Amino acid sequence: MDTTNSLRLHPHLKQLFEDAESRHLTDAEFSNRVKAAKEIKSLEVEVVDATIQEVFRMYPFIEKHELAQGKCYRDVHYVSAYSTLAMLMNDPEWLRDKLLIWLKTILQAFHFPARDQKAEASTSQRVVSLEADKLPQPRSSIFETYSRLKHNYKERLSPETYALIEPLLKMSCDILASD
Numbered sequence: 001m002d003t004t005n006s007l008r009l010h011p012h013l014k015q016l017f018e019d020a021e022s023r024h025l026t027d028a029e030f031s032n033r034v035k036a037a038k039e040i041k042s043l044e045v046e047v048v049d050a051t052i053q054e055v056f057r058m059y060p061f062i063e064k065h066e067l068a069q070g071k072c073y074r075d076v077h078y079v080s081a082y083s084t085l086a087m088l089m090n091d092p093e094w095l096r097d098k099l100l101i102w103l104k105t106i107l108q109a110f111h112f113p114a115r116d117q118k119a120e121a122s123t124s125q126r127v128v129s130l131e132a133d134k135l136p137q138p139r140s141s142i143f144e145t146y147s148r149l150k151h152n153y154k155e156r157l158s159p160e161t162y163a164l165i166e167p168l169l170k171m172s173c174d175i176l177a178s179d
Helices: 014-019 032-058 068-089 092-109 123-132 139-156 159-176
Strands: none
Touching (some): 032 068, 032 139, 068 092, 068 159, 092 139, 092 159, 123 139, 139 159
16 A cells, blocks of 8 residues: 555644544644635535626627637536635645646636626626726636626635635636736
């Protein structure tokens, strides 16, 4: 049996496991990142659905792209799920290398439509839209989508959990919409 990848040998976890030998981990020893991941998981469907609904009210994706709803849901879910894993690992580079660079290439290959200027937007949505307007298409719609994901998590997560996931969501938005 190969144990070279065992978590008990991980530099940050080794001491925790050694200290807990012959007993269960205490609640205090369970990582706040695990609690945060559970909170994110419990809200993810709601947050991803809200994000997609907001974006689809403002952008005519469904009219312009076949399977838009399914693909958008998949991509936004991937960013949420991979960001959560990266938060658990405390490894933003893993998120960048494993998902974001690849997804950026895919997303920016599409010719997404411009925002419908007649679409109603809440005050918080207008702030994001103003930032997105500074970018060329398709990058503006990508920026707006992932900024809304970040905003929707901010509205629903505890401040402690949001503080852990926010840098990864911001990085996702920044990389996916970058030149």
